[in-house]
């Protein structure tokens with residue numbers, strides 16, 4: 001059986017650039033992570049594709065999946081549910097592949113409780129003014145939603161202490177490189193490689 005893969009959680013406030021950084025990581029020719037597509041009850045935005053950006057479900061469908069224990073985590077964010085389907089994550093980790101989640105902070109906290117040996121990376125904005133201008137510049141949200149996202153962002157930044165690493169997203173290529181380096185180092189941690197060495201010693 002292959003060694004179980006690593007669960008990588010990229011989180012941080014709305015608009016910091018999680019999606020942009022994650023897409024850049026997955027577009028790298030050397031990428032070998034598997035992306036866990038989330039499920040949401042929010043409306044599909046122009047250009048988004050079912051099964052690629054999200055699985056779009058009704059509230060009733062989402063709540064049924066929660067009741068059946070099919071979500072690794074879920075959170076309600078600005079009036080919609082967002083969550084990580086459990087089976088895909090477990091199957092892919094069991095195949096020895098690293099799974100990458102891009103989720104908001106409440107959900108990341110729940111994942112940490114269940115998978116404490118995951119790698120938890122908090123993406124931070126250079127400052128709050130820049131964060132707001134990124135959300136406004138993206139042009140996907142009405143003013144009231146932008147204000148809600150900014151209020152939530154301030155509380156989320158306070159939760160950074162729950163994470164293993166903080167990466168400032170001042171430049172996308174630099175943030176991508178730092179995240180790749182973090183994951184490479186995590187793979188070399190003694191507690192991750194010790195089992196294979198112990199097995200080798202037993203076989204001597």
Ligand SMILES: Nc1ncnc2c1ncn2[C@@H]1O[C@H](COP(=O)(O)OP(=O)(O)OP(=O)(O)O)[C@@H](O)[C@H]1O
Pocket residue numbers: 012013014015016017018019020021134135137138169170171172
């Ligand atoms: N390093 C950066 N410098 C300048 N702009 C950036 C940077 N990273 C991302 N952006 C821009 O910021 C905006 C928000 O990025 P993105 O949608 O990736 O954020 P997000 O954290 O995934 O947001 P949400 O959590 O709401 O989905 C986008 O317009 C994106 O192009």
Ligand SMILES: Nc1nc2c(ncn2[C@@H]2O[C@H](COP(=O)(O)O)[C@@H](O)[C@H]2O)c(=O)[nH]1
Pocket residue numbers: 012013014018038039042073074075077082083084102103104105106107108
């Ligand atoms: N807890 C979870 N949060 C998720 C998941 N998938 C995405 N998200 C986060 O939700 C907000 C809003 O996303 P948007 O697409 O409406 O801008 C953002 O912070 C995402 O990272 C998930 O499965 N669980």
